[in-house]
Amino acid sequence: MITVENLTKxxxxxxxxxxxxxxxxxxTVTGFLGPNGAGKSTTMRMIAGLTTPTSGTTTxxxxxxxxxxxPGREIGVLLDASAQHAGRTGLGTLRLTADVLGVPRARVDELLALVDLDRTKARRRVGDYSLGMRQRLGLAQALTGDPRVLMLDEPANGLDPEGIHWMRGLLRDFADRGGTVLLSSHLLREVEAVADRLVVIAGGRIxxxxxxxELLAATGTLVRATSSTDLRRALAVAGLPSTNLTDGGQLVEADAEAVGRAAAAGGVVLLELRAADGAGLEELFLSLTTSPHPTLEHQEIAA
Structure with a gap:
């Protein structure tokens, strides 16, 4: 379990x-999401004792x-795979980790098999590893102490699609066996596929x-038109906040009737108009982190 209370830095x-x-x-797997500079890494560093908070507590x-x-027997941490010692071999890195944590070295062989680093790869220097191999090694390090909690910052960086699928299964299995996972990633679809809970941070606030x-069940209205420019103008005239989506559509913080009336008033021809319920994590993320409002209210839904 990880608890963060009134944390400020x-x-x-x-x-x-x-x-x-x-x-x-x-x-559970908790997806910790937010745009660059939102405060994700700072928060995780405070949880891991690497940064001292100005106020608040983490446990x-x-x-x-x-x-x-x-600590390594309770929480496995992977915050920056590129920070590993480049001169050591992967095998030497894991053996040192096992020694520090008081874990039998037999655990190293188990972990190398788990993260698919064979002996040939394990005997290479980490400086010669690809980013994906460093991620696998970093995950093995995090798991060395057989912890009950995992905290991972962008662990899928550098992994190919097969590797991402493998990591998703590993994290899901860890949680299903009673473990706690805090996962930060910019790969929204992967987070959506594996997470049970979502915590979104923007501008340093949740x-x-x-x-x-529950969060994906209330994401407004999705609308697309023959002219996205005219649509945005019509929504603005009607005072309906909207967010640009990657497919050219708009996510609007209003019901479908209000959006349809705004489009009709502006003479806009619509191609799609539907409730965004269950539309996906991308729409939710954009609506919360790129809102035109000067302040973003904390949306909290009880489990």
């Missing part, structure tokens, strides 16, 4: 994280990270926190 006059609170429960299994007697099913 300021760097001089800049507030990177403001009053952030959320929980990651056993048996792992009910204990602050710094007070865990052997703007959504709830189960995937």
């Amino acid at each position: 300021r760097y001089g006059g800049h507030t990177a994280v403001q009053d952030v609170s959320f929980r990651c429960e056993p048996g 792992v299994m009910g204990v602050p990270y710094a007070d865990l007697p052997n 703007v959504a926190d709830g189960t995937k099913t």
Whole structure:
């Protein structure tokens, strides 16, 4: 379990994280999402004891990270696969990790098989690894102590589609066996495929926190028109906030009738008009993190 309560981090006059609170429960994968610079990595570094918060608290299994007697046996952390020692071999890296955590070296062979790094690859220097191989090694390191919690920041970077599918299954299996996973990734479809809960951060604040099913069930209205420019103008005239989607459509914070009336009033020919319920994580993400409003309200839905 990971608990974050009223977490704030300021760097001089800049507030990177403001009053952030959320929980990651056993048996679940929590997707931690937000645009670049939103505060995801800072929050995760505070959970792992690498950055001192200005105020607020974080705990792992009910204990602050710094007070865990052997942290790697409770929480496996992968924040930056490129930070591994380039001069060591993959095998040497895992053996050192096992020694530090007090884990039998036999565990290393199990992990190499689990992450698909054979002996030939394991004996190569990490500096010669591809990013995908570093990610696999970093995940093996995180799992070395057989922890009950995993915290991973962009673990799929550098993995091919087969590798991403493999990682999804590994994380799902870890959670299904009672583990807790906090996963940050810019690959929204992969997060949507594996996560049980979603926490979305924007501008250093939590703007959504709830189960995937509940959050994706209330994402407004999807609309597409023959002219996206005319559609945006008509929505703006009607005072209906909207967000550009990658397929040329708009996600509108209003019901379908209001959107249809705004389009009709503007003489806009529509190609698609439907409720966005279950439309997908991309629409939810865009609606929460690129809102034209000056402030974003925290949307919290109980599990």
